[in-house]
Amino acid sequence: xxxxxxxxxxxxxxxxxxxxxxxxxxxxxxxxxxxxxxxxxxxxxxxxxxxxxxxxxxxxxxxxxxxx
Numbered sequence: 001x002x003x004x005x006x007x008x009x010x011x012x013x014x015x016x017x018x019x020x021x022x023x024x025x026x027x028x029x030x031x032x033x034x035x036x037x038x039x040x041x042x043x044x045x046x047x048x049x050x051x052x053x054x055x056x057x058x059x060x061x062x063x064x065x066x067x068x
Contacts, residue, residue, distance in 0.1 A: 011044030019044045022058045028068055034061060035068035 006026075011019040019042050020027040028037040050058070 006039060006042055007046055009049045010047050011042060012047045013042075013044030017044065020050060020054065020058070022050060022055060025058075025062055027058070027061060027065065034065050036062060036065055037068045041068065 005024055006021045008022050009020075011021065013019060016030065018029045019037070020029070021039075021042070024039060026037045026039050026042055028035045028041070
């Protein structure tokens with residue numbers, strides 16, 4: 001299976017879903033809750049880069065949150 005790589009940053013999707021991508025890992029925010037998601041599940045358009053604060057917190061959040 002080919003690995004899907006997206007540009008690091010924030011993506012906006014339908015239904016108020018926001019995706020945060022860093023180093024091929026994806027966090028998804030929906031209805032105020034953050035989940036881990038597969039890059040294959042990213043259905044948004046790139047909007048803007050992650051802030052430095054988001055990058056610093058990404059690893060911690062990625063370890064804590066549930067899988068979508």
